[in-house]
Amino acid sequence: MGGPLLWPADEAWPYCDVPDEKSDPGTPATAMVAVAQVYRKNAPGDWWPEDKDVFQLLWCPDVHWDPPAPHADVSPIAEIRRRSSAEVRRVLTSPPSPVRQEDPDYGYSPDPCTLAPVPLVDSPYPQALPDGELLKSVQEYVGATGDGGDVITQVAGIKFGKWPTWHLTEPYDIPCLTCGAPCHLMFTVASDQPPGSR
Structure with a gap:
């Protein structure tokens, strides 16, 4: 969570150009931040496309009160990538940093950590x-x-x-x-x- 991604060096990094509640007109788009990277071997299931073994989630660290559909109100604007790890030849080592920095304790900047996958029983409401x-x-x-x-x-x-x-x-x-x-x-x-x- 919140750490480096297996991101191809020749693939454009996603940016968010939706204004947040604190941005001035003309504020440049901000680089999205890495949120999660999960490998198929650690979380097997029917949500994986047949030829992909890496799930990546990035989002804008800034708060958007009225983001465009399909994002929910007051939620991060997110990007999802599914890729084959075998196809990544060169990894991007220095992803861009966000342009707009949020105040402390405000926004959606994840704290880097490592998760231990555990299968659990989960039921509907x-x-x-x-x-x-x-x-x-x-x-x-x-x-x-x-x-x-x-x-x-x-x-x-x-x-x-x-x-x-x-x-x-x-x-x-x-x-x-x-x-x-x-x-x-x-x-x-x-x-x-x-x-x-x-």
Whole structure:
């Protein structure tokens, strides 16, 4: 997370030219920052294109209150790359730095760290569970722990796939802008503390 990427030296680095709430007219576009790089071997699943083994996420570190679609309001403007590591011959060693620097504790600059991949059981929001014993046992567990259900059923933190948390809204389908089919969660970046930490 937040570290160097396996980025081809001959591939243009992505920039964000959407003004943020603090930028003056004519402010130049800012370089996006590396957020995550995941290899297929560390997170296998059906979200991988057949010929790709590296997932890369970059985003603009600046806050945009009204970003263009398909980005959600007050969220980072993101770029995703999927690539084959075998095709990267020369790696970019010095990616550009953002032009607009955010204030301390403001914006979306990730702290570099290394993650240890762990397979976990993840379930949909309780209301989406089938009726029966499973729903009943989840509701009893939620009632006993008093967490409201979102943390119990959807694993918080950084994860590939499975289910989104709905702590700000009720669950709803997010349609594809091209075909209209419901989208499935691909990758979650969260600032939650890991379980058991202070």
